[in-house]
Amino acid sequence: MSSPYLIPIAALLRNVPTSRAINFTAPFDGKREFEPRPEGEPDVASDAPTRIEGSLASYPGGLRFVGTVSAPFDALCRRCSTPIHDTLSVLVKERYVEDMPTDNDEAYGYEGDELDLAPLVHDAIFLELPLTALCKEDCLGLCAQCGVDRNESPCDCAAPIHPRWAKLSELLGDDSSGS
């Protein structure tokens, strides 16, 4: 089955410079080509509907894709573990050069009269995907002592005092702490 990320480019290469609009939605990684993120890190599901919008243009020496890539991602709040669903949109501007070795990071390669946008889409999303996420900017997290979700209810646990500071506040007397 042909991948929706494979774009026919014969017409673009015949008439330089020309461009065509690229506009489609496809599973992020329908062929399961790419490694998922480690457990617990924000990740994009392989079947997540990913939107690609922009234009592909030929120029003397290659092709250039300019556009936007958007994909929904899942994460857990690093403070309270609440599941987060959000969408990441990334602006992309990348060159394609014929028979470019795959380890080159200046440009992507293409062969013959088809170009594969999948590696570009994958790289763009994974480079911008945060390594950790918060459910909200001021998430209070879980109490380290009793485990209560402090966004939902406060608890009576005293803030833990590091032994070194405890000793210091003993020496200085109680009223010097906190100011």
Ligand SMILES: [Zn+2]
């Ligand atoms: Zn949270």
Ligand SMILES: [Zn+2]
């Ligand atoms: Zn507590």
